[in-house]
Amino acid sequence: MAASCVSCCAALSCRLFLGGRVNLARRQVLWKAAAAELQTVFGSQILRLRHTTVVTTKKNVASLRCETYTVDFIKKQIEEFNLGKRHLANMMGEDPETFTQEDIDRAIAYLFPSGLFEKRARPIMKHPEQIFPKQKATQWGEDGRPFHFLFYTGKQSYYSLMHDAYGKLLNLEKHKNELQAKGLFSEEAKTKDLIGSRWLIKEELEEMLVEKLSDQDYAQFIRLLERLLTLQCGAAEKEFLQSFRRSVTIQSKKQLIEPVQYDEQGMAFSTSEGKRKSAKAEAVVYEHGSGRIKVNGIDYLLYFPVTQDREQLMFPFHFLDRLGKHDVTCTVSGGGRSAQAGAIRLAMARALCSFVTEEEVEWMRQAGLLTVDPRIRERKKPGQEGARRKFTWKKR
């Protein structure tokens, strides 16, 4: 397990506890008498740990202050998790070999049904890597000497990354100069690997390096990567760059357009729904009409005596310049007078999409006529009189 760890974390050696330790342990000069035991490879891990737990020198106190999940602990958790996964699969009657994380989630939701509203408070069973936060191992040995040569910069992983990247850049430039000197240099076309992906954001980089960064650091790093991009890269460099790219999902901006229906007399109409707060409305817009609107069988002038509500109803038609051209029949329930007006407005706008060109649909979407208003009544909090209002403050 130690060997595999070393191989996969060549560049970022500090993540896993064992890799760095075993490497440096072999390189270091053994200072204490007990170091003779370290020659034995197997059990070296356990002995190593025993040393750190027993020997509490001043230099090691700092690392013991913050809560560390020791390697053993994490390993035990992973074993327990795997075992538990198999048990769970057995319980549910599924095949333990092909039991995925989604199956686990479903099984847990079934076995421990929870009525809690906060999803993060419900019972979960995930791999310990996702539960326990990643921590940095102790960066120095028992003699107090740090393992990494850039430890005293403060952000050793960041600076080592920058150092590696710059090294690669220099190599590429040297290679390019050699080629140019030989005359074998040729301009290659830009690769299309970068379309549909973005550089990773600062939070993602921090998570990757397990270190806090500043905005300037992040900007500097991105600039360096961009500079690398401009040069021709080999396969290894391309892989290096790709590890810092994340894909961007393109949001489809297609509106769902209702089909136009035809009723018995051959009149074209279109139906759709809308809602706002707790009001739900369904509108039937006829293509040819004279601008009459009936709400729950009542004329809209009588149903909405307030001008503001009628202005809301007017908005979709006025926007598309079709004020007297459509007849509307709608039903609405729930909410208050303003919410009902908003719900009918949304329903009418959606129904109008079927009679209107795509460009105008896009204009409506940009005007906000086709988006559901997400505002909901804010919850009252304890200790306050309302959602925001606090109790009267008395000085004494």
Next chain:
Amino acid sequence: MLKGMRRLISKVHKLDPGHVLHMGTQAPQSLAAHLDSQVSGQSPRAISRTSENDPAKHEEQHEGQHYSLPLQDMKTIFPHGLPPRFVMQMKTFNEACLMVRKPALELLHHLKNTNFDHPAVRYVLYGEKGTGKTLSLCHIIHFCAKQDWLILHIPDGHLWVKNCQDLLQSTYNKQRFDQPLEASVWLKNFKTANERFLSQIKIQEKYVWNKRESVEKGSLLGEVVEQGITRVRNATDAVGIVLKELKRQSSLGIFRLLVAVDGVNALWGRTTLKREDKSPIAPEELALIYNLRKMVKNDWHGGAIVLTLSQTGSLFKPRRACLPQELLGKEGFDALDPFIPILVSNYNPKEFESCIQYYLENSWLQHEKAHTEEGKKELLFLSNANPGQLERLCAYL
């Protein structure tokens, strides 16, 4: 009259600059007729005004057009009874213009053909809120005033069944209640409206006010009215006497009587008035209402009864009630049955256009978009061609 003509001529000039007018040679009336026919033939846009200011001559061709009433007449014919917003508009524009509309035309047609030997016919104007029932009633009253009828106009029946500060036990009948304030106010207005009749009509019975005062048979009606105005305690009884006498004498044919009541559903609804022991009072226990109900019954002839329903001031009726059955209740409907119902609806497109033109001519709409077609469409949508709503909307523009 001439000033109005000149204004109309100058407006026509603006409309048709190329049209040659012979100004000096012709007489004014024929000129007006000439202009009317010429301009209505030539410009496709509906003209919002007509020069025909006599309601008797209003025909279908004038439908949708405004005619102006002289302000002096307004003070005499309408001391009370105009809607308050209309009064404000009158003050702002410095003129009173009513639109000629179909319900009013229908009613005028009926009134012109009434047979005064038959019992008085009842006409009920009903419709949604803000459609123009009260103003149609005012149109009819103007017509009748011009025709020299005696006008008995109760501006709002609801005023008599709510918010009365002092209720007195009636001296005439112990079970009923008097409303001195309302009665005296109404008598004052009645006097202003019908001055000349008060000195002609003579009462035919002796009425005793109290131990010292009485009215002899054969004295003028004006005296009764004076007594009611000066002695507020007897005002309600004075009103009762006036109503009884007028009813009796209109059948004789000396004069024609028009009974115009706005908000007649108040007579048969509920009141918000309470006795001292907090028990509610029914409408018939109010003397004014009791006498008015007798007036509205069609057991007399020699005139007409025009009534308007109104939900706006009504008590304990739902907002959307506008039909006679709903607003009058069973009792009221049976009491008024048979009657001729006349529906007053929202503006049709021609009337709407005419109204907008009228506002534009008076420079009431200052918004740039008010002239354009889109602006008019917006106003049409927002008000749904309801006259009241349109008026309220335009107040902001």
